[in-house]
Amino acid sequence: MQQVINGLMLGSMYSLVAIGYTLVFGLLNLLNFAHGDVFMFGGFIALFILLSLKLPLFVAFIGAMVGCGILGFVLELVCFRPVKKEYHLAPALGTLGFSLVVIELTTKVWGTEPVSLPASVEVINFQVGNVLISSVQILILAVAIGLMASLEFLILKTRLGRALRAVAEDPNTAKLLGVNSVRIIVAAFVISSALAGAAGILLALRLGLANPNIGFTYGLKALAVMAIGGLGNMRGALVGGLIIGMAEVLTVAFGSATYSDVVVWTALIAILLFKPSGLLGTRLQEERR
């Protein structure tokens, strides 16, 4: 039971990051390699707000999301917008360059070692039966679920969401019908980065520290999660995240820690080979192959 809760926690974090990937990928067919580092940066913004400005946690949350949103905007501006449509690989590599810059600047400011969060963030533990749940875990779950629910609402019920879906389905037709696709793309980058920022602060809370090297490992795993769920499919990313989080925690619990990553990657390879559209892949994912 304890493991299930840990798995949920880890899984919801993966889901948040993977949904960010998915949002951009579903829209542009673009792998955003900088996403993992935007996620990492969220943790550091939170650290800055908590440690240097000594503001409460919820301000740190908003700060991380806004800060990462801005970062996402800049990312779109420098890596995606100037590149012509015919070149598929170029923007993806541009994001790779961007991520180098983000990591480097972060380590310039905070050093290359993980930095601990202040102890002022109180951790209260609850005992339910024989399961120990900390307030951080509750917070993580609540925030993750809240964000995913609001994103779902945004995509399905609002004007912006409709435009997003239209551009994802067929950018040209959407443009003909009067959708401002440039603005939509910016919105996708900002939302996806803000989600990554939120996930970044959640991870920092969970680990009790902000680590500049984390973007790569978590970014990669979230990438795997996205592919397992179905590229560009938001619910797929959610389900994929939970499955991977669970699988990882359970292999650590019942097997050995060294092989938890093997499980993730072999699952990825197997999915790609036997059901390339992903677990919850739809026609749209099938076409994109």
Place this chain on the structure above:
Amino acid sequence: MEALQGIMPEKSVLIFMGVNILMAWGFWIMIATGQLSLGNSAFMALGAYFSGVITVKLKLPLPYAFLGAIVIGAVSGAIVGWPALRIRGIYLAMATIGVEEVLQIFFKNFEYTGANVGFNGMRGTTVELVYGVVFVFFLFLLKLSNSRFGRAMEAVRSDEVAASAMGLNPTYVKMVAFIIGAVMSSIAGVLYAHFMFFIAPEHFGLMQSIYPVLFVTLGSVETFWGAAFGAIVLTLLPEYLRFMTEWRIVLYGVLIVLVMAVRPQGIISRSVVVRIRNIFKGSTPSRRPQPAVAPSGPSGQGSS
């Protein structure tokens, strides 16, 4: 010589440059048939470890290590490349990342080759050897790009269905290209290991797969010249930027972003190669290919 001290790169830089050129070509030949592999460091690792076992554990001379690397490169290339024929584009990229990660974990736990601690004892790579190998592959690629098979690769990349309609076998072409790329990466691994003396699993992480991608995109996906150019520039650049050690990675990143924004087809694209060739031949610009390559024109000119 004194005067050249500051300008000529050190021996280690030259060797890394050769290894990087091989890695870039290994990636290039895969992408030249439309296969985006982000797992070439896995082949490099296999070549490095396998050859290390041959020279250090079995105490055989270096040529056997190359032989072994060719075999392991071809076999692993076939094992990865065959199922990978089913998937393409970004999916293939992810599957190859998966292969790379799994192999990384394998080497981290494989006691025989030192697991996490690393594996040492390999020696024998010289600058001459590296550039000998590079030259052999250069001749090979030069011959290839003017051969039937080279044209078949191009046809498969631009349109697989049309290529098969014209009687080509895309599966065969892609498979062969993937295997050649894997062998090249594996040989790069041999040279790397026998120069470094010490190798550890983290030397062959994902970044080692991504560098070739950077080389090739900076240089240009269209020609193998571009791939080599990218490898040379991106290896030397950090060396000459050493005076600004503090900021060189930032600059590196900014450079990549800039090149991608301004000249997404890379610097040495096909039109550039044709233009340079014409300079040497002294022929008129009328032999230049039709303006289909023109989009690289006005916006790209200023930067190059």
